[in-house]
Amino acid sequence: MQIVERGLILRETPYKEADIMLSVLTECNGKISVLARGARRKSSKFSAAVQLLAYSEFTLYESAGRYTINEAEPIELFYGIREDIVKLSLASYFAEVLEQAADEDCIDPELLRLGLNSLYAIAKTEIAHEKIKAVFELKIAQLAGYAPNLFSCVSCGEGDAFSSFDIRNGSLLCSKCDPGYHPKVDASVVDAMRYILGEDIKKIFSFSINDASMKLLSKLTDEYLRVHFDRNFKTNTFYKTLF
Numbered sequence: 356m357q358i359v360e361r362g363l364i365l366r367e368t369p370y371k372e373a374d375i376m377l378s379v380l381t382e383c384n385g386k387i388s389v390l391a392r393g394a395r396r397k398s399s400k401f402s403a404a405v406q407l408l409a410y411s412e413f414t415l416y417e418s419a420g421r422y423t424i425n426e427a428e429p430i431e432l433f434y435g436i437r438e439d440i441v442k443l444s445l446a447s448y449f450a451e452v453l454e455q456a457a458d459e460d461c462i463d464p465e466l467l468r469l470g471l472n473s474l475y476a477i478a479k480t481e482i483a484h485e486k487i488k489a490v491f492e493l494k495i496a497q498l499a500g501y502a503p504n505l506f507s508c509v510s511c512g513e514g515d516a517f518s519s520f521d522i523r524n525g526s527l528l529c530s531k532c533d534p535g536y537h538p539k540v541d542a543s544v545v546d547a548m549r550y551i552l553g554e555d556i557k558k559i560f561s562f563s564i565n566d567a568s569m570k571l572l573s574k575l576t577d578e579y580l581r582v583h584f585d586r587n588f589k590t591n592t593f594y595k596t597l598f
């Protein structure tokens with residue numbers, strides 16, 4: 356059976372002599388493995404469309420749940436990401452997290468939208484990388500089912516004067532209940548987190564935050580993703596060695 360499908364390439368693995376096995380996050384079929392025959396040959400007609408982080412339209416032959424590429428046309432290659440080690444490292448981290456979050460049996464088009472919007476923000480906007488990374492981390496945690504509770508203190512139920520954030524519980528603590536060892540938050544961090552969780556993906560980067568609060572948010576989302584996905588992403592470890 357032949358199908359036409361759009362998807363973002365999250366991982367590529369050399370396969371046999373000249374083939375590449377791709378992990379592709381698609382619009383309609385979730386995450387699928389796709390074989391690109393001969394894609395490592397210089398003469399391959401679809402080498403641009405099958406590179407890591409390309410968003411392409413594929414004509415696929417499907418048989419017993421296995422997909423092979425017949426045709427591939429790039430839609431968006433995110434030029435600008437591959438020439439800059441910082442941008443490429445951040446984008447590779449996003450690809451690794453997306454691959455972990457995407458379930459082969461569960462189709463969530465929001466994951467693909469978050470991936471494409473985040474790569475676009477890296478490649479084509481002046482938005483600070485620290486902000487893009489924090490927004491991506493919190494939003495993908497939400498899409499994966501790990502949204503924090505940001506409306507009242509988990510201990511006493513008070514609704515304001517938050518002073519810290521319990522990462523493991525995904526909840527806020529007010530200044531009276533703060534035991535002192537959780538990461539600190541201020542009102543701007545809480546507002547930013549509420550904005551990211553509540554807003555549509557196409558607007559999630561459109562909020563302002565001062566540098567000090569951005570630093571708090573950034574540390575918090577980095578740790579939040581690591582704890583709730585129960586994994587140290589090696590691409591994130593590498594990204595952080597660049598600074």
Ligand SMILES: [Zn+2]
Nearest residue numbers: 508511529532
């Ligand atoms: Zn409290």
